[in-house]
Amino acid sequence: MTTTTPGIIERYVRLMTDRLPADLRPKPCDTATIERARREFRRALGIELPDAYCRVLVVADGVDHNGLTIWPVQQCNPPFRQTLVEANIDLRDSFDENYLYLAQLDEELYVYDTRTHEYLAIEFVGKPVWAKFASDEEMFAFLLERAWGEHLA
Numbered sequence: 001m002t003t004t005t006p007g008i009i010e011r012y013v014r015l016m017t018d019r020l021p022a023d024l025r026p027k028p029c030d031t032a033t034i035e036r037a038r039r040e041f042r043r044a045l046g047i048e049l050p051d052a053y054c055r056v057l058v059v060a061d062g063v064d065h066n067g068l069t070i071w072p073v074q075q076c077n078p079p080f081r082q083t084l085v086e087a088n089i090d091l092r093d094s095f096d097e098n099y100l101y102l103a104q105l106d107e108e109l110y111v112y113d114t115r116t117h118e119y120l121a122i123e124f125v126g127k128p129v130w131a132k133f134a135s136d137e138e139m140f141a142f143l144l145e146r147a148w149g150e151h152l153a
Contacts, residue, residue: 009055009137012144016065026060026072034058037073037084044085045092045100047114050136053084053102067106068147096127102136103143110143112136 041049062072071084099111119139121131133139
């Protein structure tokens with residue numbers, strides 16, 4: 001799996017969002033917004049919002065890049081149709097209630113399994129697990145690198 005270095009998550013999010021016209025760039029979240037998002041996530045889903053997700057929010061409230069979606073935490077505008085909590089409620093209802101959904105890259109879902117306490121990459125169709133991560137940071141670094149690398153292909 002990916003070896004993370006300090007700031008790698010923030011660097012990839014900046015690379016992805018800086019490519020957008022200024023009026024379409026998602027705004028960073030301030031500390032109060034991130035704390036509110038943590039409380040809402042915990043209240044709605046019964047678990048803590050991963051720190052790596054909060055590191056994304058410091059740079060941008062949501063990422064939409066080359067098939068990658070990291071949902072925003074605030075009420076959203078296009079290209080986002082749902083917030084993180086809304087997406088989780090829908091996916092837990094229609095897909096698998098044991099996962100917390102943190103990102104989607106094309107037909108891949110990046111999740112936290114509440115039964116095994118593991119961060120996983122799964123396929124949307126059939127739900128096979130194809131990668132396990134030691135931490136939320138490792139998973140986010142991997143998926144961001146994957147989305148950016150595919151952009152260069």
